[in-house]
Amino acid sequence: xxxxxxxxxxxxxxxxxxxxxxxxxxxxxxxxxxxxxxxxxxxxxxxxxxxxxxxxxxxxxxxxxxxxxxxxxxxxxxxxxxxxxxxxxxxxxxxxxxxxxxxxxxxxxxxxxxxxxxxxxxxxxxxxxxxxxxxxxxxxxxxxxxxxxxxxxxxxxxxxxxxxxxxxxxxxxxxxxxxxxxxxxxxxxxxxxxxxxxxxxxxxxxxxxxxxxxxxxxxxxxxxxxxxxxxxxxxxxxxxxxxxxxxxxxxxxxxxxxxxxxxxxxxxxxxxxxxxxxxxxxxxxxxxxxxxxxxxxxxxxxxxxxxxxxxxxxxxxxxxxxxxxxxxxxxxxxxxxxxxxxxxxxxxxxxxxxxxxxxxxxxxxxxxxxxxxxxxxxxxxxxxxxxxxxxxxxxxxxxxxxxxxxxxxx
Numbered sequence: 001x002x003x004x005x006x007x008x009x010x011x012x013x014x015x016x017x018x019x020x021x022x023x024x025x026x027x028x029x030x031x032x033x034x035x036x037x038x039x040x041x042x043x044x045x046x047x048x049x050x051x052x053x054x055x056x057x058x059x060x061x062x063x064x065x066x067x068x069x070x071x072x073x074x075x076x077x078x079x080x081x082x083x084x085x086x087x088x089x090x091x092x093x094x095x096x097x098x099x100x101x102x103x104x105x106x107x108x109x110x111x112x113x114x115x116x117x118x119x120x121x122x123x124x125x126x127x128x129x130x131x132x133x134x135x136x137x138x139x140x141x142x143x144x145x146x147x148x149x150x151x152x153x154x155x156x157x158x159x160x161x162x163x164x165x166x167x168x169x170x171x172x173x174x175x176x177x178x179x180x181x182x183x184x185x186x187x188x189x190x191x192x193x194x195x196x197x198x199x200x201x202x203x204x205x206x207x208x209x210x211x212x213x214x215x216x217x218x219x220x221x222x223x224x225x226x227x228x229x230x231x232x233x234x235x236x237x238x239x240x241x242x243x244x245x246x247x248x249x250x251x252x253x254x255x256x257x258x259x260x261x262x263x264x265x266x267x268x269x270x271x272x273x274x275x276x277x278x279x280x281x282x283x284x285x286x287x288x289x290x291x292x293x294x295x296x297x298x299x300x301x302x303x304x305x306x307x308x309x310x311x312x313x314x315x316x317x318x319x320x321x322x323x324x325x326x327x328x329x330x331x332x333x334x335x336x337x338x339x340x341x342x343x344x345x346x347x348x349x350x351x352x353x354x355x356x357x358x359x360x361x362x363x364x365x366x367x368x369x370x371x372x373x374x375x376x377x378x379x380x381x382x383x384x385x386x387x388x389x390x391x392x393x394x395x396x397x398x399x400x401x402x403x404x405x406x407x408x409x410x
Contacts, residue, residue: 010067014122015131017060021115022135024053026143026180028388029172031108041172042159054107061111064118076120077348078394081341082113088334089297096296096329097303105297108387116391123399129406132396133200137191140184141207143169144214147177151217164267167217171384178223179382181215183369183389186230187396190365195405219267221260226376228256234368238361276320276379278312279304283319286328294331303328322377322386345394352401363401366393 030043030050043050068074089109093102122128147169154160159168166174185208192204215227232249239245285307286295295303304316319325326335349367353360370393373385 011125011127014064014067015127017064018119018128018131019135021057021060022132023139023142024057025139025384025388026146026170026177027053028384029170029176031104041162041168042156043172044156044159044170057111058107061114064114068114068117068121074117074121076117076398077344078116078120078341078398081337081344082116082391085334085337085341086110086113088293088330088337092293092296092330092334095293097299098296101298102296112387112391116395119392119395120399123396124403126406129399129403133191133195133405134203136184136396137188137200137204137207140181140188141203141210143177143180144207144210146170147214148210148217164269166219166267167214169214174218175220175223175376175380176382176384178215178218178220179226179373179376179380179385180389181211181218182223182226182230182372182376183385183393185211185215185227186234186365186369186372187362187393190362190400191405193365194359194362219263220376220380221264221268222376222378222380224260225253225256226372226374228253228372229375230368230372233371234364237364275313278309279316279320280324282308282312282316283321283324283328287324290328290331292331293333294327294329297329300325300328318381318383320381321379322374322381325381341394345398349397349401352398356402359401359404362405363397366397366400369393370397 027045027050030045031054045053086106086109089102089105093099093106096102119128119132123132147167150156150159150169151165151167154165163174167177168174169177171177171180188204188207188211192201192208195201195204215223232252235252236245236249239248282304283300286300286303289307290303300319301315301317305314308314308316319328323335326338330338349363353363370390373382373390376382377385
């Protein structure tokens, strides 16, 4: 479809689906309650509402999947790696310890793939691109504002107490809000710097302002280092003099590290500072026992209780490292497929920016957020980032590198 052709019912209604999904991403962590895992936090949505939302987005995903199978069929460079990653997840779920949790993984990851492919397919059409740009920045601003208000009011009380007064918002844990903002704040910056629309620019700046406050209030040490890495990546690639860019990037990372060291125990329980070490050791023990296909998606907590060290925490939801978590749950096969996906994404993004650098700012801003999550993931695992942000943001970065932001009237 081109902008001059008569829009079909699908093209009139489908952008609304992009808006709904992007606005609902801050609610996605509640989906974990559909598994048998009990995370160390509270979900604001009842299980029935979470199930209804998952069913709604599943229906949307099926509709988009059907449309994607219709001509003209496209196979972007990330298609085969994503298919391999999905197949590895299915294999791991079938061989894992909790098929129910594996089914949730398969469903959510399938939605992520459809979302990724749909973004690449339809972003060239202005209504879809506008829906994506507006909904991503609006969701960032609203989620941040909600988190700030909830901290200020100390509501819900249980969440405030569990989080030691840190910003959590509609997420389950502070690190999840931090991971979400590591991705969305760079995108908001890219939108603010490149859009011609005064209204969208205002929304993007609102997202930046509220998001910055909420991000600091998370006091997420891993999140802070992830954001420092994201900013450093963007600055290094956008500075004309390579040496100056690298020096500035090192300064940004050093500043982030200094902030973490100076505020290491602020809003944290000091007794939790070293729990990750025993969890990492247990994760390595699990990997040693199930190296090829892992223990199954979302099954880490079940095996942890059996393999954990005698002095380790009684429970652990994940390995507190995205790399160890993936290796433990989907094994070497799954990690290899994930690495292939990231490699193909990076190569294609580089190729598109090298061919036409007019849209490098917005594309690199989105890529910077992804880089930030990879650094945050060294010592944390943020499920909402893995399942709801990685694949759609990859697609957004690739599409924006080719088409930029949609044209708006100033």
